[in-house]
Amino acid sequence: MTRKVIFQTIGLLKPKLSKDGNMWCFLFGINLVEGVAGFGETPYKAAENFCNAFMQEKINLEPTDQEKWLATVDGKRAYLKYKEKNQS
Secondary structure, three states, X not given: OOHHHHHHHHHHHOOEEEEEOOEEEEEEOOOOOOOXXXXXXXXXXXXXXXXXXXXXXXXOOOHHHHHHHHHOOOOHHHHHHHHHHOOO
């Protein structure tokens, strides 16, 4: 995954960044169980790990919450097309 893709993904999804001890964490969702997280020794490594995890997971958000969230993000149409293609 290129740096550009990582930065675009982080910019689009806007996961929460936090630090716990010596590890950085990007979290998209309510918590670690229900969301997607990435950890690393640097913010960039956490972002890279997050993007890899996000690409492998299906996000379970309530449709109304998801629609509200998507309404605030540039690229809404592209994400919805991706979602439609990848629904199972």
